[in-house]
């Protein structure tokens with residue numbers, strides 16, 4: 204069966220979206236999960252763009268073995284050198300070099316003539332090829348480029364050694380028929396196209412990214428690029444889980460394989476949502492909370508008689524099973540460790556002990572501990588940096604009454620190890636907490652966005668809070684969970700502050716060493 208490679212760019216194009224700011228530990232966690240998900244290629248970042256991106260790409264390249272790891276690079280030597288330093292330890296070093304080819308990009312952004320653009324592209328691919336066995340070249344804004352020019356430049360970059368040619372619809376302007384036709388045209392007109400991998404990269408500005416990717420596949424694409432949950436700049440990228448499930452469910456029609464481990468979809472989607480703070484819309488195909496919910500009486504009746512009346516995808520297919528857990532209040536450390544290992548977590552003793560004590564606290568307050576709860580507990584420990592001293596919430600108390608002024612009192616351990624208590628008021632309980640925390644951290648804090656959602660179902664479900672704030676002019680996003688949403692909100696606020704501190708600490712460490 205023909206195989207379509209899934210190229211995941213959650214950590215590069217996805218991370219580029221507004222408000223997302225992952226640290227290295229979180230990127231590594233996502234990369235590990237993407238490897239389990241079965242991505243053929245993981246674009247781990249843009250090494251030349253920042254020391255943080257460089258470090259993440261390097262660590263992921265050294266860690267991931269079953270997916271090819273790549274990094275983005277502009278068509279310039281210094282970027283290619285940085286990419287090589289970051290990726291040289293990878294199993295199969297792969298680079299992704301891009302250069303814009305549309306008239307508007309060449310004239311206004313690059314300020315180069317088409318001839319100059321061809322020369323720069325060829326030179327960059329030749330230079331990259333000195334180091335990398337696998338060189339992907341992307342014609343940025345390919346869909347709005349002149350077709351004859353595309354053929355000319357692609358002919359030359361293939362001759363220069365490119366092994367994959369990517370045809371992005373950078374601004375999400377294409378329709379499926381047009382995008383498919385472009386692939387057919389390139390297949391028929393580019394010399395040596397059969398020797399390289401042809402790739403599709405779609406943005407969702409008109410809501411057609413997944414349909415366009417599939418149209419490309421129907422017209423000869425060997426690889427599709429996208430992100431988990433479709434996150435990305437503006438309206439986002441093609442949602443990879445949707446493409447994988449569509450090709451699987453309609454195998455009768457497409458007859459294609461992706462190599463994706465469909466059972467890892469739910470977990471991958473949850474992890475990306477949890478760490479990026481980007482909430483999944485409830486009705487989103489495949490991974491939305493309501494994707495398998497049947498509300499109307501007629502539908503429920505049909506489902507009881509035969510699930511196939513209304514269900515074309517089962518939750519089990521994507522690993523979304525509401526399995527009751529044998530773990531509870533009385534479970535021991537041993538069973539807890541076994542569960543962590545079965546769920547794919549490899550936690551050192553100190554982190555496992557911390558997760559276990561959080562689990563015990565939760566089990567005292569919550570009737571049933573779900574797999575989702577455990578996933579959050581384990582992930583939280585896995586991504587913790589031990590080295591940086593941070594704020595730790597000890598207690599939060601709120602006095603609220605419809606006729607009173609809400610007052611919050613917070614006790615926390617400060618980065619210097621001292622414990623302190625602060626109190627303040629606000630127009631509501633959350634504002635009182637945030638005002639108190641602002642006093643505690645002694646910085647100028649602005650709340651840019653704040654959201655609370657539940658994890659799992661039921662009245663005792665955990666609450667998850669996401670706080671997007673700026674501290675002393677720097678944006679930072681924090682999230683945390685607790686059984687009480689006010690506690691989750693306080694912890695999410697401090698998580699944003701702590702992430703800011705970690706960023707500063709990493710920067711300082713780099714400058715010193």
Ligand code: KIV
Nearest residue numbers: 301341343344371373
């Ligand atoms: O959308 C785009 O054109 C890109 C390129 C860098 C491949 O993301």
Ligand code: ZN
Nearest residue numbers: 216371373404
């Ligand atoms: Zn893109």
